[in-house]
Amino acid sequence: MSEEFEIAREFEVDAEPQQVWDAITTGTAGWQWPSEPEPREGGSAGMGHTVTAWDPPHHFAVRAENLQEIIPTLALNQLDHTIEPRDGGRRAWVRYVHSGIFTDNWDDQYDGASKHTDFYLHTLREYLTHFASRPVxxxxxxxxxxxxxxxxxxxxxxxxxxxxxxxxxxxxxxxxxxxxxxxxxxxxxxxxxxxxxxxxxxxxxxxxxxxxxxxxxxxxxxxxxxxxxxxxxxxxxxxxxxxx
Missing domain, CATH: 3.30.530 (Alpha-D-Glucose-1,6-Bisphosphate; Chain A, domain 4)
Incomplete structure (x- = not known):
């Protein structure tokens, strides 16, 4: 049975907002996997996703529907990133929300997505702290x-x-x-x-x-x-x- 889900996380990191923006848009190979969206609302963002918010370096979001051919248990997938400056712009606060609809085995799917989220976002912070902007x-x-x-x-x-x-x-x-x-x-x-x-x-x-x-x-x-x-x-x- 299909059911909605939402996984939300917030954190601060010792990186400027622009560095965070670059990491989640053009630098994903440094902490997750390579994926570079078209830099505009309505642009393609890979794996069937479309850019729904493009406001550098503050707000980036993507959305995909009917993903069952790629991920059989996922009917709707949305990723939303909000970035705000802290400490005069020398640090950044980030809110990340992953939401959508799982079509089967909800508890197992949510558990896996939630635990992967924590690991990926930790890796993002490691990348920003130690390797930001370096070729990878x-x-x-x-x-x-x-x-x-x-x-x-x-x-x-x-x-x-x-x-x-x-x-x-x-x-x-x-x-x-x-x-x-x-x-x-x-x-x-x-x-x-x-x-x-x-x-x-x-x-x-x-x-x-x-x-x-x-x-x-x-x-x-x-x-x-x-x-x-x-x-x-x-x-x-x-x-x-x-x-x-």
Whole structure:
């Protein structure tokens, strides 16, 4: 049965409103995935969305209807961002609202969308704080079918070498592809997601097995010589190896 939903979040960040605007419009590859809307109301915004508000750097919104061919359980999707200056424009306050209509399995869909929202918005703040405006090589990948098992995501933390009780903000040497040790900060950690921040990258691990999908990884690599395809190949082998 179809039912409306709304997920709303507010936060402040040490970034100017224009930097936030750039991040949510032209800089999405740095914290989510590449998507650049046409800069006008009525413009295309990708995945069937249309820009419904374009008032830089204050208000950006998009809307899509009849998305079932792309996302079978989503009939209406709306994303709304309001940005206001704080501290004389040196900081920004952001209100984000994701709303729409789920057509099936409402509780599970809402739970997944809500938890993903918190992780993506955290990654946005990490990007704005540490990497804003830097060129990025983005790659994303999914694990094999075995990574859909209910307990599959726990294997990711073990493979990274994260000790039990590791807290957010802890510096670690994580085990990456081919046994490479990554000097990183665990910037996000819960049973559903892990975020690692190195000096040159944001590496995100998604426990989508909790919602019946494969475990996933996205890499936002800001190194001058970053190679998105090489990152994808290396991390795919790492992830596949966990579930071999």
């Amino acid at each position: 090589a983005f790659s994303t990948l999914d694990g094999p079918d075995a990574s859909t098992a209910p307990d599959a995501f726990a294997a990711v933390g073990r493979a990274l070498g994260l000790a039990a009780g590791t807290a957010e903000g802890t510096g670690v040497q994580a085990r990456g592809p081919a046994g490479q040790l990554l000097d990183a900060v665990v910037d996000f950690l819960n049973p559903y997601f892990i975020g690692l921040r190195t000096d040159e990258a944001l590496i995100r691990f998604f426990g989508r097995n909790h919602w019946g999908a494969p475990v996933g990884i996205s890499v936002h690599n800001f190194a001058p010589d970053a190679d998105a395809k090489a990152d994808e190949t290396a991390w795919q082998a790492w992830l596949d190896g966990i579930y071999a």
